[in-house]
Amino acid sequence: MALGKIKADTLEHSTAGSLDTKFVVNGSLKGYLNFAGNAGTPSATDSFNQSGITDGGTGIFACAFTSSMSNANFGHCDGGDHSAAGVNTNKFDSRSASTFNCRAYDIGGNLNDNAYISLSFIGDLA
Amino acid sequence: MKTPQFQGTHLFDRLCWAKENLDGVQSDYRVVYEDSVDECAKILVPDPNWMACALQGGILPPVQVYWELAKDEAKEGFTKHTRGYLLHNTKPVEAMTEEQAIEYLIMKDCPQHVWRDWDSGNKPKLVICRKEQLPSTREWRNAWKITDELATDETVAA
Numbered sequence: 001m002a003l004g005k006i007k008a009d010t011l012e013h014s015t016a017g018s019l020d021t022k023f024v025v026n027g028s029l030k031g032y033l034n035f036a037g038n039a040g041t042p043s044a045t046d047s048f049n050q051s052g053i054t055d056g057g058t059g060i061f062a063c064a065f066t067s068s069m070s071n072a073n074f075g076h077c078d079g080g081d082h083s084a085a086g087v088n089t090n091k092f093d094s095r096s097a098s099t100f101n102c103r104a105y106d107i108g109g110n111l112n113d114n115a116y117i118s119l120s121f122i123g124d125l126a
Numbered sequence: 127m128k129t130p131q132f133q134g135t136h137l138f139d140r141l142c143w144a145k146e147n148l149d150g151v152q153s154d155y156r157v158v159y160e161d162s163v164d165e166c167a168k169i170l171v172p173d174p175n176w177m178a179c180a181l182q183g184g185i186l187p188p189v190q191v192y193w194e195l196a197k198d199e200a201k202e203g204f205t206k207h208t209r210g211y212l213l214h215n216t217k218p219v220e221a222m223t224e225e226q227a228i229e230y231l232i233m234k235d236c237p238q239h240v241w242r243d244w245d246s247g248n249k250p251k252l253v254i255c256r257k258e259q260l261p262s263t264r265e266w267r268n269a270w271k272i273t274d275e276l277a278t279d280e281t282v283a284a
Contacts, residue, residue, distance in 0.1 A: 030138070040262045041156055043171045049141055051176040052235050055169040057268045064235045066176055066186070067137040067213060068195055071206040097199055097207060098192065099235075113264050125138055126195065126210030 030074070032120040033063050037104055038113040049121075059104040059111030067125055068098045074123025080104065080114045097126060129184030137213045140185045141175075148182055150174030155228050156260060159240050159252040160272055167270045169260070172231055180230065183221025187213050189233045228254060250276050 012018040031049030035042045042053050042061065054062040072095050094101045102119060106112035127147055132140050157170040179185040191212045198209060222230060232241050236252065244252035253272055261270070 038264065040264065041169050041171050041257060041260055043152055044173050044175075047173050047175055048145055049138065050173045052173050052231055053171045054235065055171065055267075057166045057168075058264070066179070067141060068192075068207065068210070070210065071199075071204070098195065113267070124206075125136075126207035126213060 026124060027122070030067070030069065030121050030123060030125055031065055032118070034116070034118045035061075036115055037061060037117045038115045042117075056101075057111075058113055060101075061104065061117065062099055062101045063119065064099045065097075065121075069121070070097060070124040070126045072096050074121055076100065076122070077120045078102065079118040080116060127182075129182055132184055133217050134215055137187065140218075141179070144179045144182065144185055145175060148175070148178040151177040151181060151224075153177050153224055153228070154257045155224065155254055156257055157228065157232055157236065157252065157254055158260070158272055159236055159244075161237055161240060166268045167272055169270075170231065170235055172228065176231075177224070177227055180222045180227035181224065184218045186219055186230075187216045188219055189230050191216050192234050193238075249274055 008021055010018050010020055011024070029048075031047075033047045033050050033053070034045040035047075035053060036045065037059070042055055044050065044053060049066050051064045051066045054064075056062060074095075074097075100119065100121065102117065104112055104114040104117055106114070130143065132143075152174045153172045155172065158167050159170070160167050176186075194209065194212055195207060198204060198207060219230075232252070232254075240251050244250055250272060253276065
């Protein structure tokens, strides 16, 4: 990555109109994390803007941001996979500008170490 | 690869550079800590991309910056961070060893009441170990505790 800078407030297409660059800056994904919750201790399969995963027990995980969000009101998307235990769902538990706590459940609503957990975050950075 | 001069560059931009230029490093170290006597032990696993940044040097801010932001967020009436510049403008830390990086991570991501007096009480509240020293499966995960056999007057993480 070159470290040169292009400073612009607007991107303009020849025919399709223009876009304020704040939509790009504010609308970009600010972090993501994929991990296997059923591993002995979960480690990231892939990630961005994360410093670590904290395993808090069955189905209870937390991640921490390297570049903090501006507050706890950021958006997030969570995903799981299909496994022998059924359709997995992930729900957030609590969060701050620097951490996100996630709970993973099986289809019966029980906390579960899901085989695949995917989190992504969007919002303003500090 | 030499790290560009990053002081003053937004931390997020530095992470973009690192993601593109550095290979992730999955540490074998794990941090086991007990936050509450009523809960099972928690295990902190370093992120590979973060560890690569720590080993590279010149990317991550001093850990004290995170403490300052945490203080701000704990204040009554907090709505959003106004001192985010601390992340971006403070001189980045130099390259760390893997062990130093783990210490940094503990001070960043573990509760302060755990690591500040990890060795007070009847047994350690925090232990650094290797992945192989932990159970390989998650059976009885909610019953995992730091063993009572560890003494606080020894280097328990050795």
